[in-house]
Amino acid sequence: MKTQTKEQAQDAVPERKDYTYILRRYEAAKAKRSNWESHWRDAYNYTLPQRNGFDGSSMAGQPKHDQLYDATAMDAAEQLASSLLGNITPPWSQWFGLKPGPDMGRREAQLLAPALEQAGRTIQNHFDRSNFIVEMHQCYLDLVVGGTAVLAFEEAAPGQLSAFRFTAVPLSRVILEEGEDGILNGFYRTLSLTLEQLRDRYPLAELPNAVLMAGEKDTQRKFVIRNSKFSKVSFRTHWGHLTPQHC
Numbered sequence: 001m002k003t004q005t006k007e008q009a010q011d012a013v014p015e016r017k018d019y020t021y022i023l024r025r026y027e028a029a030k031a032k033r034s035n036w037e038s039h040w041r042d043a044y045n046y047t048l049p050q051r052n053g054f055d056g057s058s059m060a061g062q063p064k065h066d067q068l069y070d071a072t073a074m075d076a077a078e079q080l081a082s083s084l085l086g087n088i089t090p091p092w093s094q095w096f097g098l099k100p101g102p103d104m105g106r107r108e109a110q111l112l113a114p115a116l117e118q119a120g121r122t123i124q125n126h127f128d129r130s131n132f133i134v135e136m137h138q139c140y141l142d143l144v145v146g147g148t149a150v151l152a153f154e155e156a157a158p159g160q161l162s163a164f165r166f167t168a169v170p171l172s173r174v175i176l177e178e179g180e181d182g183i184l185n186g187f188y189r190t191l192s193l194t195l196e197q198l199r200d201r202y203p204l205a206e207l208p209n210a211v212l213m214a215g216e217k218d219t220q221r222k223f224v225i226r227n228s229k230f231s232k233v234s235f236r237t238h239w240g241h242l243t244p245q246h247c
Contacts, residue, residue, distance in 0.1 A: 022228050026188050029177040040146055040171065047077040047145050054146075054172055081140035091133045094124045130162035138168035146171045150189075179231075187229040192222040 037054070044054040049068065068074070089095050098116040100109035139149035152167040169189060177186030195215025198207060214221055 025177065025186060026175060026226065026228065029175045029186060029188065033175055043145050047073045048141060049074070051170075077141060077144045080144045081137060084140045084143070085133070085137050089132075089136055092128055094120065096120065096124075126162045126164050128162075130156070130164040130166060132164065132166050135166040135168040142168065142171055148176070150174050152189075185231050189227045191225045191227065193225055194220060194222055198223065198225070 041054040044051055046068065085091070098120045100112050100116065104112065135151060139151045142149035148171070150169040150171070152169055154165045154167070156163055156165040173190045175188040176184060177188070179185035193201065195207075195211065196219065198205070198211075198215070211223060215223070
């Protein structure tokens with residue numbers, strides 16, 4: 001008889017084409033987070049009004065400071081985010097290093113150290129030529145105001161100045177799921193993409209005919225995609241409810 005541990009049973013995801021299991025987990029995590037959204041909305045309105053609100057619901061051109069009579073919270077959030085950026089990931093400075101692990105012998109470590117130092121400088125050069133500083137600063141602002149932050153780290157297109165591409169993902173577009181031990185166990189991200197962006201981002205995906213027809217008819221039409229990631233489970237993309245949106 002084949003048995004599972006408790007952890008394996010929790011992390012196991014049934015192989016279902018409709019992904020109803022993932023949708024149930026997503027809806028449960030979303031409902032749990034909804035208790036805090038009003039607090040986040042107030043915090044962003046008073047400290048980061050230029051963000052168009054926590055969920056981006058403010059329309060472009062609308063006044064965002066008409067209810068603010070003191071800029072203390074705004075200034076404090078910006079100063080703390082700048083301090084975090086300057087002390088943890090300072091621009092144009094190598095804020096990390098690579099070195100041989102403890103399992104290597106002394107002789108091997110000495111031979112490998114120069115190559116690792118060169119690799120570290122190469123990686124730092126790619127960080128410096130990318131949009132890392134701009135997006136990381138936005139992450140620090142989210143960390144200060146919202147208590148957490150999400151930075152997407154992806155490979156840039158060939159021919160770009162840097163091999164890295166970063167995106168500070170708004171917290172309104174992310175759902176985090178805790179396990180029984182309080183450790184992050186699930187992650188859900190919502191994206192809005194056109195058909196061209198879908199094909200570029202997921203070149204091997206088999207898109208539904210309805211999506212292909214709608215996207216080719218209106219090239220600016222966007223579809224909501226939910227990406228999900230679970231611990232000890234391979235990365236999955238949910239295509240079950242592609243919701244059309246217009247820019």
